Amino acid sequence: MTYETDSDTPTIRRLDDVPTGAPFGWLVQTLNGHDERLMNNVLPADFPYEVERGDAGDALAAIAVREAMHRQIEDQRGSRVREAVELGASWNEVAAALGVTTDDARALLRAWAEGQHRLYRRDVERAPDHPLGLDPDQYLAVLALTERGDDEQAEGAGR
Known part of the structure; x- marks a missing residue:
């Protein structure tokens, strides 16, 4: 269409x-x-x-x-938060963009990652060659982003 x-x-x-x-x-x-x-x-x-x-x-x-x-x-929302942090934004910057606390911003990313991981676990049975969502390694990598300090930025990330 x-x-x-x-x-x-x-x-x-x-x-x-x-x-x-x-x-x-x-x-x-x-x-x-x-x-x-x-x-x-x-x-x-x-x-x-x-x-x-x-x-x-x-x-x-x-x-x-x-x-x-x-x-x-x-x-x-979650995918954009992930991109921002991966591309070098600090949690303080992400929280300010969302108008929430850094803890709330991290919780948003965690919830998104959990949903994407659930999607992967369901979809891997339907489409084992190309499942949607986050595989276990990707899921853990996203969770690791939430462990950064409020002002910490990704090393070598472009802004």
């Missing part, structure tokens, strides 16, 4: 209607269209310009698209 024009936009009323793997930019653009129509509902009935007003379908689509965006963002 392409994601370029309004004609490519599926009717969205439920989260399941949002195309799997839709690019984030497309989600934003789709949400903006629904939000614009919904915002037009507050304009007076005698507004001097013709505007398209939102309906319940727009409100449902906005909810579903926002949820898809939220899930996509949440799914990437």
Whole structure:
């Protein structure tokens, strides 16, 4: 599926209607269209310009698209934290970027790593040649990142 024009936009009323793997930019653009129509509902009935007003379908689509965006963002939090630390960011820097404590930032990475390791253990049975997730060595390497000091940075990492 392409994601370029309004004609490519599926009717969205439920989260399941949002195309799997839709690019984030497309989600934003789709949400903006629904939000614009919904915002037009507050304009007076005698507004001097013709505007398209939102309906319940727009409100449902906005909810579903926002949820898809939220899930996509949440799914990437752990991997981005991992990348930041591997690329040289300190835990203080990561925590500041997240707006949390360093302990909370480490806990986020640990939880993500555990989920990825569980995924690997389940997926290795389905696709033994190319399982998804973190294998045992990768899992331990990510956990080792959480043992760094708050100001410690990866040696030789590019910033």
